[in-house]
Amino acid sequence: MTTSADFLSTLNHFQRRAVEHFCGPLLVIAGAGSGKTRALTYRIANLIIYNKVNPGSILAVTFTNKAAKEMKDRLDNLLAQEISLKNYRQSFDSLSEFNQKKLLSFIYKKTTKQLWIGTFHSLCARILRYDINKYQDSKKRKWDRNFSIFDESDVQNIVKNITLKQFNLDEKTFNPRTIRYAISSAKNLGLSPEEYLKEHSYSKGRIIAEIYDEYQTQLAENNALDFDDLILIPVRLFEKNQSVLGYWHSQFKHILVDEYQDTNRIQYTLIQLLTTNGKIDRNEWSWRNRSVFVVGDADQSIYSFRMADFTILLNFQSEFGDGLSDEETKTMIKLENNYRSTETILSAANHLIYNNSQRIDKTLKATRGKGEKIYCYKADNEHIEAEFVINKIEELISLNPKLSWKDIAFLYRVNSQSRPFEDILVRRNIPYTIVGGFKFYDRQEIKDSIAYLRLIVNPYDTVSLLRVINSPRRGIGKTTVDLLLKASQELRTSLWEILIDETCVMTLTGKSSKAVLSFVHMIKELQEQSTKSLSTDIFNQIMQKSGYINDLKQKETEEADNRLENLQELYNAINQYREENNDPSLQGYLTNASLSSDLDNLENENNKVSLMTLHSAKGLEFPIVFLVGLEQGTLPHIRSLSDPLSLEEERRLCYVGITRAQEKLFITYAQERFVWGSKEIKIVSQFLEEIPQDLVSDHTNIIIEKTSQKRNNSKNNNIQWSVGDHIIHYSFGEGEVTHVLGSEKKVNLAIKFKSLGRKIIDPGTNSITKILK
DNA sequence: CGCACACCCCTTTTT
DNA sequence: GGGGTGTGCG
Numbered sequence: 031m032t033t034s035a036d037f038l039s040t041l042n043h044f045q046r047r048a049v050e051h052f053c054g055p056l057l058v059i060a061g062a063g064s065g066k067t068r069a070l071t072y073r074i075a076n077l078i079i080y081n082k083v084n085p086g087s088i089l090a091v092t093f094t095n096k097a098a099k100e101m102k103d104r105l106d107n108l109l110a111q112e113i114s115l116k117n118y119r120q121s122f123d124s125l126s127e128f129n130q131k132k133l134l135s136f137i138y139k140k141t142t143k144q145l146w147i148g149t150f151h152s153l154c155a156r157i158l159r160y161d162i163n164k165y166q167d168s169k170k171r172k173w174d175r176n177f178s179i180f181d182e183s184d185v186q187n188i189v190k191n192i193t194l195k196q197f198n199l200d201e202k203t204f205n206p207r208t209i210r211y212a213i214s215s216a217k218n219l220g221l222s223p224e225e226y227l228k229e230h231s232y233s234k235g236r237i238i239a240e241i242y243d244e245y246q247t248q249l250a251e252n253n254a255l256d257f258d259d260l261i262l263i264p265v266r267l268f269e270k271n272q273s274v275l276g277y278w279h280s281q282f283k284h285i286l287v288d289e290y291q292d293t294n295r296i297q298y299t300l301i302q303l304l305t306t307n308g309k310i311d312r313n314e315w316s317w318r319n320r321s322v323f324v325v326g327d328a329d330q331s332i333y334s335f336r337m338a339d340f341t342i343l344l345n346f347q348s349e350f351g352d353g354l355s356d357e358e359t360k361t362m363i364k365l366e367n368n369y370r371s372t373e374t375i376l377s378a379a380n381h382l383i384y385n386n387s388q389r390i391d392k393t394l395k396a397t398r399g400k401g402e403k404i405y406c407y408k409a410d411n412e413h414i415e416a417e418f419v420i421n422k423i424e425e426l427i428s429l430n431p432k433l434s435w436k437d438i439a440f441l442y443r444v445n446s447q448s449r450p451f452e453d454i455l456v457r458r459n460i461p462y463t464i465v466g467g468f469k470f471y472d473r474q475e476i477k478d479s480i481a482y483l484r485l486i487v488n489p490y491d492t493v494s495l496l497r498v499i500n501s502p503r504r505g506i507g508k509t510t511v512d513l514l515l516k517a518s519q520e521l522r523t524s525l526w527e528i529l530i531d532e533t534c535v536m537t538l539t540g541k542s543s544k545a546v547l548s549f550v551h552m553i554k555e556l557q558e559q560s561t562k563s564l565s566t567d568i569f570n571q572i573m574q575k576s577g578y579i580n581d582l583k584q585k586e587t588e589e590a591d592n593r594l595e596n597l598q599e600l601y602n603a604i605n606q607y608r609e610e611n612n613d614p615s616l617q618g619y620l621t622n623a624s625l626s627s628d629l630d631n632l633e634n635e636n637n638k639v640s641l642m643t644l645h646s647a648k649g650l651e652f653p654i655v656f657l658v659g660l661e662q663g664t665l666p667h668i669r670s671l672s673d674p675l676s677l678e679e680e681r682r683l684c685y686v687g688i689t690r691a692q693e694k695l696f697i698t699y700a701q702e703r704f705v706w707g708s709k710e711i712k713i714v715s716q717f718l719e720e721i722p723q724d725l726v727s728d729h730t731n732i733i734i735e736k737t738s739q740k741r742n743n744s745k746n747n748n749i750q751w752s753v754g755d756h757i758i759h760y761s762f763g764e765g766e767v768t769h770v771l772g773s774e775k776k777v778n779l780a781i782k783f784k785s786l787g788r789k790i791i792d793p794g795t796n797s798i799t800k801i802l803k
Numbered sequence: 804c805g806c807a808c809a810c811c812c813c814t815t816t817t818t
Numbered sequence: 819g820g821g822g823t824g825t826g827c828g
Contacts, residue, residue, distance in 0.1 A: 094818080151818050182817090207813095257818060335816060444815055446819085466817080507804060627818065645816045667815060683816080706814060707819060 037079075037112060041065075041072065048363050049073045052081055054317040055350035057290075057343070057362045058325040061394045062379070062689035063370025063651065066325050070288055071101055073323065075108045077284055078141060085144040087283040089304070091153065093292065095626050097649060098147045105145075109137050143612075146282070150297050152625045154260045155179065159617075161274055165267045168222060169243075171250035173263075176488040176617065178254040179624040181471070184493050185256050186210055192244050197237070204237065213242045217258035218337035220265060220296045251524060253490035261296050268303045279307040283320050289649070290326030290346070294337040305350070322350055328390050329383050332645060332683050334676075344390065368394040368689075370651055372401020375695050378721045379688045385720050386678045394689075403727035404695045406718070411702040412659075416450035419656050419698060420458060423639065426654065426694075435461055439640040439652040441687045443665040447658065448641050455639065465642035471623065475582075475593040476600055480623065482572045486556050487617050489526040492518075496525070502581035505545040510538060514546075530554070552576065565616045566605050573597065644683045647690050655691035657684070660699040661712035684717045697726075 038046055045065055048058050049072040060066035074090060077083040092098040107122075110133055114122040122130065146153055162173050180188075190206040193199050216226045223246060227239035249255060255263065268275040282304055287293065293301070305322045306315050324346060331340035347353050351361030368376055373396035380393055409415035423438050440451055448464055455462045470476060478501055481494035489495075500506045514535075518528045528534050529550045535543050552575050560568050573579045579597070582590045607619045640652070644665075659665055665684060670676035688695060703712050755767040 149818060260818090332816075333818095336818075446814085449819090503805090509804085625818070643816065669815070679816095704819090 037108070038072070038076070041068075042367060044363050044365050044367075045069050045072075048323075048365070049076050051321070051323065052077070053319060053321050055346070055361050056321070056323045057346040057351060058323070058365060059362065059390065059392065060325050060327055060365040061368060061392055062327065062330065062686070063368040063394070064365035065367075065369055066288070066327075066365065067097070067101065067104075067649075069365065070286060070325060071104045071108065074101075074145070074286070075105060075112070078109070079112055083284060085141045086146070087281060088145050088147075088286070089153065089282040089284070090145065090147040090286040091150055091288060091301075092147065093149065093289040093649065095149060095152065097288065098149065098152075101147055102142050102145070106134060106137055106142055109141060110134060113137070149625065150293075150300070151257060151260045152621070154264050154300070155621050155625065157264050157278065158255075158260065159621075161267060162263065164271060164274055165263055167246070167250075167266070168224060169247070171246060173250060173253055173255065176253065178252065178484045178488045178491045178494065179260070179621060180249070180252075180254045180256050180493065181624060182257075183472075184254075188248055188493070189213065189241065189245055192241050192248070196244065197241065199237070203234075204241075209238055209241055212238050213245060214256075214258055215337055216242065217256075217262050218294045218296050220262065220299060222266075251490065252492050253488050254493070258296075261300060265296055265300050265303065268300075268308065272308065275303060275308050279304055285322045287322075287324040288326075289330075290324035291328050291331040291340040291343045292326075292333040292336075292338040293342055294339055295342075298339075298342045302349070327392075328388075329386070329392065329682055330648065330686050332648065332679060332686060334679055364392065366392060366395050367397050369397055370692050371689060372396070372398055372693065374401045374403060374725050375688060375691050378404055378695070378725050379685055381722055381725075382681060382688065382717060382720050383685045386681055388675070388678055402694060404697060404721070404725055406726050407696065407698045408714070409698060409700045412447075412450045412700045412704065415658060415698050415700045416454050419451065419658065419696070420454045420460070422656075422696065423460075423654075424458070433653070434637050435639045436637045437653040438656070439642065439647065439650070439654070439690065440656045440658055441642060441644050441647050441690065442658050443644060443667055443683070445643055447664075451641060451658075460639060461637060462639040462641060463636065465640065465646045466627075470596070470599070473593075473596055475578075475596055478578065479569070479572065479597060479600055480620070482556075482576060482578075483569065483616055483620055485553060486560050486568065486572070487620060489553075489557070490524045492525045495529075498576070499549060502577050504549060504577070505541060506549065507542075510542040510546070513538065560616055564614045565608055565619050566601065568616055569601055569604055644687045648686055651690055651692055653691075653693045654696075655687070655694070656696045656698065657687045657691075658698045659703075660684075660697050660715035660718045661703070662715055663710070663712065664699075664703070665715055665717065681717060681720075684715075 038049060041049060042065075045068070048056065048069045051073065058066070058069060060069065070090065074088060077088060078085055090098075090101065092101060110122045110130075113133060113136075114120060114125060118125060118129070122133070125133065146156070148156070158177070159175050162175055162177060166172050186206065189210045193204050193206045193209055194201060197204075216223075221229065223239050223243035226242055227236060230236070230239065249259070268278070285301060285305060287301060301322065301324075305320070309315060324343070326340075326343045328340045328343055331338060331343075347359065347361055352359060354360070356362065356364075371379075376394045376396045383389065407415070407418050409418055419440065423435075426438075427433055427435070440448075442448065445466055452462070452464065471480065478498060481497040484491050484494040485498060496511065499511060514528050515525060517534060518525045521528070529546060532547070535546050535550075537543075538546065556568065556571060556575065559571060563571075579594070582594050582597075603623075604619050607622055608614055611618065611622075613619070663671070666677055666680035670680045697718060699712065699714055699718065701712055703710055751767060753767055757765055757767065
């Protein structure tokens, strides 16, 4: 009979050390496929079962909602097994169905439900639903607990409107997208508009700070937050309000963070505050009954565009830990045994990542057989590439009866690469699923319905109000809306408050005022109901009363039928959320909907080929992986070619892709590819050349040698660089070397250009030539 | 006031 | 390709 001891005996020495860690800080450096999720899950189980920690005091941060759900499921199973052995003296599987169900529901109530597991965003949203009313920013902007969460397109529209309409700026010099990105970056660094201004006091920075400030005002007027606020506001609140911080600090005794290499400044600050209770002096920290446990891998850091900063991971020991060297340390554990991939695949990954200068030295050790060579295929163009890949998977499936579609994934750099694959998959009738790209929640009818729901929860949400006020058409046209909007701006109230003021509405023409009054009446009625009805019932009511469904039914077009089907699907989603989370509230569903990604709905049960970007593939694994589009300019992406640090991130991305594969890895590239409607000639990716030739199968019709020789003999390879050297860059012009960075195997140069200032350049790319002066 | 059509611009990755 | 904007017509 199995005993409880088996619970830990399946772990290796290092995993076990991590899992049994109780209090204090611990950094777990976990290579790809080293059983990272397992370590996290087992540690939580260990805390609950052996250390008798209250599940409600555990905060576990995952990177996606899907990862959170998986962790909960695994935990359920682990706990079920343990309790079953202890209480019934038999394995869970051998219990009667009745007892299994009873036990699982017991575990859910007592444990899983109490745990705080989720992404930074969803956990912070939960905290804010309790405490946002205690927050006020430096300009006295306030929010209440019914806040809406604006999606990226809402936010883009607001920024665009402020920039072009309100501030009347030139679109070329003040690109709304760039400004939106600047605001998001500022928030991720924890900067308020005023603080941003201090750091960017030049003219353009000043204007961006003003836009940021106005943007924040408009969010507050809508009682809405953007994604970044969800984390920034709790941090601000904790910094300002010691009693609120104290409450959450004492709530969360054990904090666990997955994918720690992809945390950014503001997320780090949040963890730091919760762990230390805001005490700056280390002597005041108490690790009694308290821990912070982070897991990550600097080689898989791929989110710097979201301000992720893997030096946060590198600094963990000096920030929280003992700061000792690797050998002696008690606060760092390395998991280097890889249980996922064949030796060949790992060797390729190790060789590739060895070319990066910015990393902690770490080598994945194989625990499985050598496996097959990596297959490589050079295609004439992207269509031939897709055809090869799909022919190959059909062949694999027909040769191996145990293999099914879900075991196969196509990974690419950018979403648009999916199209040629999709075309052929449809033609051949192969079941597939695309993660990302066009989303369910981006469809017009879904956005409309969500806007109705948001308006009912949060009437200050003018963005949603404007979306639905005349959809379906009910005779409230642009002129009417503009009049009402103007009134709301003059009276400095929300549009909704104007609408519910009958005397105000009556100033409109008879026809319009009647239409507005009846719209307001309908929304009010729905609001009243929403406090006592199920979310699903409210949804149905909205669809009926607003006339949305009838409007679509009348049309009798294929498109309208499609929309009706999507609305049915939305109903199912709301229903599912209500059942799974035991939460009848609309607000709960809405929060979940705005924070869930496409990936979260990736169903493992469905037997389909998966297509996704390398970013989406993080944390996943597949027996068979096709890494496609390995060309210079595709992977690495064109925008990273001139910047060595971005290039290293692209290499990590490629590394992530390779390490997703368990059994077989195929790498393909095309010689020609249509980009933005025109044909481009492509050359093979430098990353492919960085993989040793003997790991790559030679039965394919590619000849890498020529290009690879050319590259290895790169004219800059044997040049000794020193500070003061003069160079010419093919596009930046003349410059002077100010720093020589990196090690011998991989040199990067900091170069000061006359026109552009300082840039970091990789001399190996042949973009520069040394000149004598 | 709404819709259709033409044209132009941009083009990474996502919670 | 595709989404957003502007224009012109019904």
